[in-house]
Amino acid sequence: MEKWKVYMEIYQMKQQGFKIRRIARKLGISRTTVYKYLEESPEEMSEWMASTRSRKRKLDQYELLIHTWLSEHPDLSGAQVHDWLKERYPDLSVGESTVRSYVKELREKYDIRKVVLPRSYEAIPELPMGKQVQIDFGQSKQKTVDGKTKKIFVICFVLSHSRYKYAEWLDRPFTTRDVIRAHEHAFEYFGGIPEEMVYDQDALIVVSENGGDLILTEEFQRYHRQRRFQLYVCRKADPESKGKVENSVKFIKQNFAKNRVFRNIDQWNEQCWFWLERTGNGKVHNTIKKKPADVFSIEKKHLKPITKKIIISPIDSSIARVVRKDNTILYESNRYSVPLGTYDKHNSVYVIVTDDQIFTRILIYPNYYSTFYSNFLYS
CATH class of the missing domain: 1.10.10 (Arc Repressor Mutant, subunit A)
Known part of the structure; x- marks a missing residue:
């Protein structure tokens, strides 16, 4: 009417x-x-x-579901509704503009007003392919399955030319070792290494600046010498220097994380990587007017190849050990058992020694960890 x-x-x-x-x-x-x-x-x-x-319209059968989403989350955008539908119904073929129009009609029909948030826009000169990746951190508070609130942390990598993104989350604050490990995962995800890395003056990477000379943390300096990439550090919240990644962190928080229920960090990361493929890198970017995944398919050829893989052990005090075929490890002439099925040529095992017991942490290729108590067998 x-x-x-x-x-x-x-x-x-x-x-x-x-x-x-x-x-x-x-x-x-x-x-x-x-x-x-x-x-x-x-x-x-x-x-x-x-x-x-x-x-009868294609989205009518989802009216109750969309109405429920809008009632629970009045700030939900049409773009996010479109992504949630694609996540739950991969075979559903519907344009984002159609979903936006339908969401607008439902808001009018059920009198659900939307909370409007201001949006920032970027105006940054384009860089050559393979030239630069921008890195930044973010955090988000998520509702858990038991109704509580959990703070989680994210690091985001964005290739400046294609806007192709990689993100990794932790359920605790990042350490320098976590940052280094995330770099290796990002390079593996990109299939190569750009010439230049752009950061802000984060304490995990930079200790101080002395007369224009950067003093890096000891651990990151050691990693920097191994990878030999160019490093540029700018001021925090500097859109002229790293506006692409700041907008990307905001996009990840607003489109992926907002209103999503947190269960555990492994599932959360898996959902995020599917989101990157589906939306973060698969949706037309407002600035370049192309899908980052399409541009990246060309930019990938301009990245430096990864000639040597660097495996970052989970903690500093761990000691690498080889798992035998009978699922045991040797430590100081003693034999310790590990869970059946641990033996695999792709797995790296690290021993963690405490005062009265020995723990083993296993790195399952490429980036999953589990820690367990190792039983002493004999000398």
């Missing part, structure tokens, strides 16, 4: 002699809409309204 009401107001105002510009301004609609409505007679408009009421 809303469209019919608008049509009748336009029709009556035109009959009273109002100009098109005045009608559009008074009703808060575009002049194109006014012209479109005036092309139809009241009879034709009535017939068209009747046909739309009887026509």
